[in-house]
Amino acid sequence: MTPTRQGSFRLFEFRGIEVSLHWSWFLVGAYVLTSRADEYASPFWNVAEYLALFALVLLHEFGHSLACRSVGGHSDQIVLWPLGGVAYVAPPQRPGAQLWSIAAGPLVNVALVPVLYGALWLAGERGLYDTQPDFMEWLLTLNFINAILLAFNLLPIYPLDGGQMLRSVLWYFMGPANSLLVATVLGFLGGLALITYGLLAGRLWTAVLAAFLLFNCWQGFRFARLLRAHLAAEQARARAEPPPVP
Ligand SMILES: [Zn+2]
Structure with missing residues (x-):
């Protein structure tokens, strides 16, 4: 359910990072151009x-990509789609590297x-x-969009940035698998709260977004359980191995 190259087309490349636009961004475009036409x-505005x-979304994603690379990770693609942007980042499997790659956005x-x-102000x-007045309305809206992007991404709902940052911090204390388990369980509760709010307040878009988050949270939870089993098996194997012969 995460966006892929499918349905998206390449816009440009910067420092080896390919930026693609998903076709559904045109729906966002139609919404912005028609529903706010009276503003x-x-x-032109x-x-x-x-x-x-x-x-703004692109700058946020480049923050992730460039930070990931700065700690030796890989990132070569950003896709912009209606639920925001997605920077494909593969930071090294260390909590500090993960935390920096996520926090940079x-x-x-x-x-x-x-x-x-x-x-x-100026x-x-x-x-x-x-x-x-049009220019000022535009500038006000930019301030608003940036604040909303920031606040929303910091919600501790995995896989939002806030949820992933929480996981990275917990990683220091409880390892990669248990930190992901805790972050996804908390994310699930947060996602349920968000979907309830969306439905009660009649904010359908919020409810759809929350459903998407819940789905990804569930995937993360399943992966955490697999990872935990895998790490436990590895530890057991290490214990069973005979000591090296001098
Ligand atoms: Zn982000």
Whole structure:
């Protein structure tokens, strides 16, 4: 259920990282261009808003990819699809390397907070609310999107960044398998809470997203159990092996 090259087409390549766009991003485009058409006097700004959303998600994903590479991991593909972007990262199997690769995505959004807010403040100081209301609305929306991306990704619901960061921290104390077990169980509870909220509040998109998270959480939980069995078998084998002959 994770996006693949299927249904996506290549846009460009940067530092050996291929960026692809899933066809369903055009649905997002249609939504941004039509449902928010009244927000601006000119449709130019709706297009600019769509491109800005695209850029913010892309920067976040590049944060993951470049951080993963900085610790010796592999990452050569980013796919943008409607539930966000996915950077295919394979960091080394160490908690510190995993933590850095995951945390770097939200850290990009953190770094953007003062930049975007500073731009908004500066533009406001120059009186652009009166002369360039569309531009100001666009800048406000950018601040909003960046904050939402940051807050949402930090939810401790595996496989969101927050859930994966929690897993990496737990890894220091309980190893790769048990940390994933705990993170996915907590993620499952968080996902259920999110789906309940989505259904009760009539936010269908949130409910769909939560269902997707739950599915991935379940996959993670199954993998954690396999990993635990595998590690236990390895330990038993190591114990059974005769000591080396001097
Ligand atoms: Zn992320």
